[in-house]
Amino acid sequence: DTGVSQNPRHKITKRGQNVTFRCDPISEHNRLYWYRQTLGQGPEFLTYFQNEAQLEKSRLLSDRFSAERPKGSFSTLEIQRTEQGDSAMYLCASSSPGGIPTKFFGPGTRLTVL
Amino acid sequence: QKEVEQNSGPLSVPEGAIASLNCTYSDRGSQSFFWYRQYSGKSPELIMFIYSNGDKEDGRFTAQLNKASQYVSLLIRDSQPSDSATYLCAVSNTGKLIFGQGTTLQVKP
Numbered sequence: 001d002t003g004v005s006q007n008p009r010h011k012i013t014k015r016g017q018n019v020t021f022r023c024d025p026i027s028e029h030n031r032l033y034w035y036r037q038t039l040g041q042g043p044e045f046l047t048y049f050q051n052e053a054q055l056e057k058s059r060l061l062s063d064r065f066s067a068e069r070p071k072g073s074f075s076t077l078e079i080q081r082t083e084q085g086d087s088a089m090y091l092c093a094s095s096s097p098g099g100i101p102t103k104f105f106g107p108g109t110r111l112t113v114l
Numbered sequence: 115q116k117e118v119e120q121n122s123g124p125l126s127v128p129e130g131a132i133a134s135l136n137c138t139y140s141d142r143g144s145q146s147f148f149w150y151r152q153y154s155g156k157s158p159e160l161i162m163f164i165y166s167n168g169d170k171e172d173g174r175f176t177a178q179l180n181k182a183s184q185y186v187s188l189l190i191r192d193s194q195p196s197d198s199a200t201y202l203c204a205v206s207n208t209g210k211l212i213f214g215q216g217t218t219l220q221v222k223p
Contacts, residue, residue, distance in 0.1 A: 033210065040122070042202050042213030043158065056210060091157055095209075103148075103211060105157040 002026075004106035006092050012112045013082055020078045021109045025094030032075050033093040033103065034067055043091055049075060082113045117141060120203050120214035129223050133190040137203030137214045142184065144205040149177055149188045152200045152216065161201075162188070193221045 005024045013019050025032045030051050035043035046065065047057045051072035064082075069075040079086055089110050093103040120137040127133045135149075146165050150158035162177045164170045164186075169178045176189040186205075190197055198221045204211040 031209065035211075035213075040215065042118075042120075042204070042215045043211075045210045045212065048210055056208070089157075103160065105159070108157045 004092055004094050004104050006090075006106040006109050008109060009107060010110050010112075012114065014114050015082060015084060017082055018078065018080045019082060019111065020076055021090055021092075021111075022074060022076050023092030023106060024074045025092070026096075026104060028096060029094035029104075030072070030097050031095040032069055033095070034075070034077050035091040035093065037089045037091060037108075038087075046077070079111075082111075084113045087111055087113045116214070117212045118203055118205055118214040120201075120217045122215055122217060124218040124220050126220045126222060127193050129193060129195060129221055131193050131221075133193045133197065133219055133221070135188040135190070135201050135203075135217050135219065137186050137217075139184050139186065139203075139205045139212075141205065141207055141212075144207045146206045147177070147179060147186045148204040148206065148211060149175075149186075150202040150204065150213075151197075152202055154200075158202055190219075193219075195221050195223050197221050 007022045033048040034046040037043040047067050049069040052069050064080045067077045089108045091108045092106045118139050148163045149161045152158045164177045174191045178187045200216040200218050202216045203214040
């Protein structure tokens with residue numbers, strides 16, 4: 001069990017550029033979640049998948065954000081035309097099927113938009 | 115009103131004391147409740163979770179739920195300096211987690 005992995009761990013980009021992050025969940029976990037966390041705040045829900053289906057997307061998420069999980073395994077989160085306000089830690093979490101709603105977080109991708 | 119509210123602290127306790135962390139939630143339909151610990155620069159780490167049907171004790175940690183008051187607490191007995199971190203409360207109803215802003219705990223030797 002290698003845990004949830006995320007790449008890259010750090011990303012620095014200029015305003016207006018597109019960025020893409022990847023998350024690899026724990027292998028038997030069918031649910032995958034994306035959260036965003038800014039300094040001094042708790043993680044904020046962005047979206048989640050069950051297998052390849054995107055079940056929910058936060059109303060706070062602008063159209064510049066898109067997430068995919070094409071084969072129900074890894075997921076990508078893309079941010080188009082980045083803004084300075086997008087600077088945050090982007091966290092991925094996965095969850096096993098069945099009754100235990102435990103969420104295992106990956107190490108996160110820290111995005112800095114200059 | 116925020117969905118999950120925590121006092122940001124810091125809460126300072128001496129080593130060996132009991133630390134009491136609290137949060138309130140607004141959605142009466144919430145079914146499960148989580149406490150995470152987060153060290154600076156790291157991702158959240160699950161400490162405990164409880165369902166709406168009862169409290170739970172695990173080693174030095176006890177999570178308690180008061181459904182009538184919509185209040186969740188985490189007690190840490192025999193606090194250690196290594197417990198110094200931000201503690202995040204989260205609630206779940208439809209699968210996703212809604213987090214509070216976290217309470218910073220400082221355990222002084």
